Amino acid sequence: MSALPEAVRCLSLDTAAARVTAALADHGVEAVLLKGAGLARRLGQQRHRVYTDVDLLVAPASFDLAQRTLADLGCSSALPEGRPDHRSHWYERPWRLPGPLALTVDLHRGFHGVADAEALWTGLWHSAEPIRLAGGLVPVPDDAGTALLVALHAAAPGRSDRPRADLRRALEVFPVDTWRSAADLAARTGALPSFALGLRLTTAGAALAGTLALPRQGTPALWLRAHRASPAALTIAQLAELPRVADRLRHLGPRLFPTPASMRHASPLARRGPGGLLLAYLSRLARNAGRLPAALREVRAARRGDRA
Structure with missing residues (x-):
C-alpha cells in the first residue's frame, strides 16, 4: 500500500472517529478514542503513524445502546449471526461502517487484561482530554x-x-x-x-x-498470550486455571464446537449445506487433535518458567 492511500485511509478513520463519537454523544453515550490519532499524538508519531480501525471505549452500561446507535448509523456487525463467537473478546465488538472504504469501529467496554471494566471506564473517562480531530472534539486518554x-x-x-x-x-x-x-x-x-x-x-x-x-x-495463560503462543496452547492453559468443571465445560465447548453461524462465517465448506457443515466440524476436530502435542509442549514450557 502506497503512502497516499494510507494517508487517505487514516484521514477517513479520523473523520469516522469524530462522526461516530458525536453521534454516540447525541444519544447519551460518552466515548473515548483509545488508539488511532490520539495514541499517535501521545507518542509523537502524528506524521508517520498508520492505523487501520477506530477503537472506542464506552461505559459497560452503555454498550448495548452504543451498538444500537451504530446500527442506526447504518453500521453492520462484523461478527457472525447468532450468539457472539467465543473467539471475539467479550469486551469488544467490531462494526463495519457504511461507505466505499472498508472501515471498522471496534467498540470496547473493557480492554485486554482488565478485570474491572467499570473502573477502567471511570479512570479513563474522568482523566480524558479532548483533541481536535477532523473538525470535531474527541476525548482521548x-x-x-x-x-x-x-x-x-x-x-x-x-x-x-x-x-x-x-x-x-x-x-x-x-x-x-x-x-x-x-x-x-x-x-x-x-x-x-x-x-x-x-x-x-x-x-x-x-x-x-x-x-x-x-x-x-x-499465569501461564497470560505469559502464553504475551508471547503469541498458539490458540490451542492458550485454550489449554486457560482451561487449567478455571476452578470448576462446569466452568471448564463452558470454556471448552464452544471452542471445540462453535455455533453453526460461526462455522459458516469462517468456512466456505460449512456453507455447503448440512453435509458441508458436518465435514467442516470433523475437519476442525482433526486439526485441533493434530495441534494438541505441540500445544501441550508450549504449556509445559510456560509452567516451567521457560520464558525467555
Missing part, C-alpha cells in the same frame, strides 16, 4: 491512561509486532511518574498482572517494573 493501554496491549499483541514497538516508544516518551500513575490505575482496574507482564517484555520496561516494585504474579 491522558498520558497515564495511554501508558496503561500500551503496556496491556503489549501483553496481548495478537500476531502484530506493533504493540511491543509502541511500548518501546512509550518508555522513551513518558517519565517514571507517568508510569507510576499508570501502575496505580492498573491496580484499581485489576490489570496489574498484565501491566507488569507487558512492561517486562522489553529490557527498559523490565527495569522500570523493578523501579516501580511491580509484582510477578502472572
Whole structure:
C-alpha cells in the first residue's frame, strides 16, 4: 500500500472517529478514542503513524445502546449471526461502517487484561482530554491512561509486532511518574498482572517494573498470550486455571464446537449445506487433535518458567 492511500485511509478513520463519537454523544453515550490519532499524538508519531480501525471505549452500561446507535448509523456487525463467537473478546465488538472504504469501529467496554471494566471506564473517562480531530472534539486518554493501554496491549499483541514497538516508544516518551500513575490505575482496574507482564517484555520496561516494585504474579495463560503462543496452547492453559468443571465445560465447548453461524462465517465448506457443515466440524476436530502435542509442549514450557 502506497503512502497516499494510507494517508487517505487514516484521514477517513479520523473523520469516522469524530462522526461516530458525536453521534454516540447525541444519544447519551460518552466515548473515548483509545488508539488511532490520539495514541499517535501521545507518542509523537502524528506524521508517520498508520492505523487501520477506530477503537472506542464506552461505559459497560452503555454498550448495548452504543451498538444500537451504530446500527442506526447504518453500521453492520462484523461478527457472525447468532450468539457472539467465543473467539471475539467479550469486551469488544467490531462494526463495519457504511461507505466505499472498508472501515471498522471496534467498540470496547473493557480492554485486554482488565478485570474491572467499570473502573477502567471511570479512570479513563474522568482523566480524558479532548483533541481536535477532523473538525470535531474527541476525548482521548491522558498520558497515564495511554501508558496503561500500551503496556496491556503489549501483553496481548495478537500476531502484530506493533504493540511491543509502541511500548518501546512509550518508555522513551513518558517519565517514571507517568508510569507510576499508570501502575496505580492498573491496580484499581485489576490489570496489574498484565501491566507488569507487558512492561517486562522489553529490557527498559523490565527495569522500570523493578523501579516501580511491580509484582510477578502472572499465569501461564497470560505469559502464553504475551508471547503469541498458539490458540490451542492458550485454550489449554486457560482451561487449567478455571476452578470448576462446569466452568471448564463452558470454556471448552464452544471452542471445540462453535455455533453453526460461526462455522459458516469462517468456512466456505460449512456453507455447503448440512453435509458441508458436518465435514467442516470433523475437519476442525482433526486439526485441533493434530495441534494438541505441540500445544501441550508450549504449556509445559510456560509452567516451567521457560520464558525467555
